[in-house]
Each structure stands twice: as C-alpha cells, then as structure tokens.
Amino acid sequence: MLSPDILHDPVALTRALVDIESVSGNEAAIADAVEAALRAAPHLTVTREGNVVIADATPGRSQRVVLAGHLDTVPLAGNWPSTVDGDLIHGCGTSDMKSGAALALHLAVTVPRPRYDVTYLFYDCEEVESERNGLNHIAKDRMRADLAILLEPTYGLVEAGCQGTLRVDVTATGRRAHSARSWLGVNAIHAAGEVLRRLDAYAAREVTIDGCTYREGLNAVRVRGGVAGNVIPDECAVEVNYRFAPDRSPDEATAHVREIFAGFACEIKDSAPGALPGLDAAPAKDFLDAVGEPPRAKYGWTDVSRFAALGVPAVNFGPGDPNLAHTREEHVEIPKIRAGAEVLRRWLTG
Secondary structure, three states, X not given: OOOHHHHOOHHHHHHHHHOOOOEXXXXXXXXXXXXXXXXXXXXXXXXXXXXXXXXXXXXXXXOEEEEEEEOOEOOOOOOOOOEEEOOEEEOOOHHHHHHHHHHHHHHHHHOOOOOOEEXXXXXXXXOOOHHHOHHHHOOHXXXXXXXXXXXXXXXXXXXXXXXXXEEEEEEEEOEOEEHHHHHHOEOHHHHOHHHHHHHHHOOOOEEEEOOEEEEOEEEEEEEEEOXXXXXXXXXXXXXXXXXXXOOOOHHHHXXXXXXXXXXXXXXXXEEEOOEOOOOOOHHHHHHHHHHOOOOEEOOOOOOHXXXXXXXXXXXXXXXXXXXXXXXXXXXXXXXXXXXXXXHHHHHHHX
C-alpha cells in the first residue's frame, strides 16, 4: 500500500513505485497499488481495464487535459530495488519513467480542483511490442483532450511532438557459387556495399516546426547475409532505420527511402507516424509558461504519436534524464523530481 505520507511526497513516491517490480507483462502489482491510492481520493472517479488505471478529476471546466505515464520497465539489470546516494535515486525505472508516473499520481491525489478537467492515465506494456501497449486497449475517448502530457524523461524540459520511425530491409541480390570458383557467382554482400555507400553519403534533413528543430537520420542497424563458409552468397539484406521529422507522413517517408535506394528491393518492416508539436493549443501555452523554458524537439518516438493521431496536441515532460533510460546506471535527480512536481502543480492550479 502507498500511505498518505508517501503519496504527498513525490520523492518518496518515486522510490515506492520503483520498488514494486514491474517489468513489462508483470504490472499487476503496481497497477493494484496505483488503483488503491486513487480510489482513496474522494474527488477522483477511477476505472481499470486490465492493467490500465484511469482516474478523472472533473470539476466541470471547459477544457480537459491528460497526464499519462507507463508503469512498466525494461528487464532488471542488477539495479533493483532502489538505492539513494545523496541527491540521486538509483534503480530500474527511476528515469524511464516511474519518477514521471509518481508526479502524475502525486498530483492526482493532492490537487482536488484543478483548473482543467484532468484524466490521469497509468498504463502497461510500453516497453515492448506496440500491439501490447495498454493505450491500444482502452476507448479512444479516454485519450481525447485539449492537451496530453506524456511524463517521459526529458530532464525537466518540454520535448514537443516526436519523430516518426520506419524500418526497411534493403536487399542486394547475386548468384550463388562455390567460393573456390567465385568468378562463377555474384557476391550479394559485396553488392550491398552500394547500399552502405549511399547511407554514408546521406545528408540528414533538419526541419524547424513551432521553434523546435528536428534532425532526421537514416542508418543501417543490422546486416544479414551469408550461407556458409564456402559459398558465395546470393542475398544480403541491410536493415535501415529512418527517423523522420513529423512534417512527413509514413507514406512520404517510405517514398523517400525507396528513392534513396532505387535499384534495390525495399521491404517495409514497420512504421509509425511522428507527432507535430501542437504548441498553439491554449493549455500548451499555459504549460510552457509554467515551465519557463523554451521547448525542444523530441528525438525518438513516444506515445505522443498516439494522441496526435487523434488530433490531440501532446508533449513530453518528466524529471528523468532520457540518456539514462534502459541503462544499468539509471537514476533520477531528487531536485528534478521536486521541480517537476512544482511546475505541474503551478500549471494545474493556475
């Protein structure tokens, strides 16, 4: 159980959530604890769908906002349970993103009459394949709002929108032959060198949207080829990841990649759209005022894209350092937790 003393202290609450192990697929215990804490607050209406916990504070305002955070973590790496060293809390999930989830839970319980109607979303399976993500399994009306804030690690700054992502296999072909008579074949791995040369020569596009500069990237992330130690291979696939600015759709990104690799077979493995910053929305402007720092582009893909697909402006904001996510050394700075709680409280109370 999360005691009232813990719920009123976002630092203690961060530690308490970290100490409930919740590797993706094992979120039942942490969802139980979050649900119990929310149900004890009389101003909240709480529902649960699987391991997604939803709480609504509805004082009857004209606008609604969403604060969302995932409850799962990547697998433990000898960094659980939490430890404290000075101003640092170490442990799996401290940065990504139990410190952010702690802020949402703390504010849900301690701000009974916010200036907006607020939906607090705590969901499962963000760190695994997309189809398991808890946001896929709730009614889309629960996600509709005038602004959504994903409490992903941003080191206390607003990271607006997100990049889109595309993975594609670019395949070079040849003809098999015995390696002792290599002149009778065509080496597909050698032919794939042209794919790598085009990648090496690629100039990444930079796009500025709402004052946020997104830099694209096109990179080889895996190479697969070869048959045996004495066979000239007839196929080599270079897996390429394209991170594209949110002014491009997945179809436009696909067309761009096919143009770059003209002459090679391109098989799309998966894609996801980016999210435009959406900083013109009134709640977003008020939130930026509360933060007091200019926004920056989000490098990477986050669930803001799911909200953007519904027409909901969405940003990322959390106390953790994104560069520490998924590392053995993962930690969060206690002053960042307290500062993040103060920013969100100032915004929610006006």
